[in-house]
Amino acid sequence: MCGIIGVVSHSPVNQLLYDGLQLLQHRGQDAAGIVTSQGRTFHMHKGSGLARDVFRTRNMRDLLGNMGIAHVRYPTAGSASSSAEAQPFYVNSPFGVVLGHNGNLTNTDALRQELFRQDLRHVNTNSDSEVLLNVLAHELQESTSHHRLDVANIFQAVAGVHRRCRGAYAVVAMIAGYGMLAFRDPYGIRPLVVGKLETEQGPEYMVASESVALDALGFTLLRDVEPGEAIFVDEAGRFYSQQCAQRPLLSPCIFEYVYFARPDSVMNGISVYASRLRMGERLADKIRREFSHLDIDVVIPIPDTSRPSALQLANELGILYREGFIKNRYIGRTFIMPGQAVRKKSVRQKLNAMAVEFKGKNVLLVDDSIVRGTTSRQIVQMAREVGARKVYFASAAPPVRFPNVYGIDMPTRAELLATGRTDEEIRREIGADALIYQDLDALVAAVREGHPDIPRFDTSCFDGDYITGDVTEEYLARLEASRSGVAADPDGAGTRQLDLNLRTA
Ligand SMILES: O=P(O)(O)OC[C@H]1O[C@H](OP(=O)(O)OP(=O)(O)O)[C@H](O)[C@@H]1O
Ligand SMILES: NC(=O)CC[C@H](N)C(=O)O
């Protein structure tokens, strides 16, 4: 998953965007970038690594202007170590456009061919986001009349993007000399919210992947960007919005609620934290129904993400909740690290079990999800090493059996622990004495309770139902072939950076 943010302000935005990236860092740890706009000049700095490592004071000083966009990357296409694929991306025609993308296109190959053959555009990296930018640029060029853009042209171009692109895309872009553009794919798979700040010089607007960025930066959450909708804020701070898709249907990714988003964010009108509490409640229901024979002494979360669910599960069952694992706060999220070797090593560096909570006890460990099983395998073993008598394991999400093609990097079935295995086989694989998975309808109900009007959720990684309709067996096989082994070697991450000063007129 990536994090995107954009702001149109009346004062310099460099610090605001940097702070925003810190708030969205949990969505991507591999690369970071900021572009600001000063008149017709873009200032850009991006590179591999965490935001705090990519930006030094001297880089920040160069990021001049009152409007800007920024991105933190967790790669799903191309490779993790490529600093050339750090975002935002830039094209010089028409006008000069920069773009940051969260999500993943499912027709990248066809678009790449089309861009080259018909639109005469060259895409230089393996990133689907650079393809997306070139489609937008082409559509802007087509919709422009008399060498000047107006808002209607911009919305027409977004409609063109919706016609051509498949997959998931939440986008923030800037058009030099015009303003900031943001839009969401017709299914609203990836999140995007818009907020406002009233100032003496007039209103300022911010869009971001998660509301936590708005809260912390002093903006008030207005609403989610609708699926298929585009928002444009011009340089003077005037706000425009329009539905640009033919048949939008909100189908947000449920994995945002399970794992990705910060608990203090509200997306699609649903508090992520409250949804995780409800996941715990539903899981407790299942334990009462089907696992009442388990003699659980204590419920222990696997920090960080599973904490609210584990807490509520313990409350519901009337069992003690204890923090048995201590997390090293200086180690990032292991699931979004590139390469299995580094993920595996990081679990033990990150989590340490305290014997005092385990010795002689029957413990129920609760995690939000089991994906590759990297965490659960080691955690069960660690609990035994410090003296647990019985180790039960519960997952607040159902088994992850299908690849995610919409922005979460789990593209191959072979790497998913649950693919082709029964619950009993998985239990044996992770070495637990019992394994309890949330049922899919219970997960959906837990999330939907926060906003009952949401028509459906993208649950493809649990049930293989891909809303965009183009994810065939052949597509998955091709993806698996191209992605296996990619991102296995993150060497050099954190070292390469790119600076640009782009004057467009
Ligand atoms: O089965 P796996 O492949 O191990 O993936 C699932 C685990 O990865 C995530 O934790 P992560 O350490 O990334 O982040 P967290 O601190 O937010 O829980 C998630 O919360 C699970 O614990
Ligand atoms: N996780 C994401 O949103 C990834 C964005 C884009 N597909 C990339 O690989 O850079």
Ligand SMILES: [Mg+2]
């Ligand atoms: Mg975790």
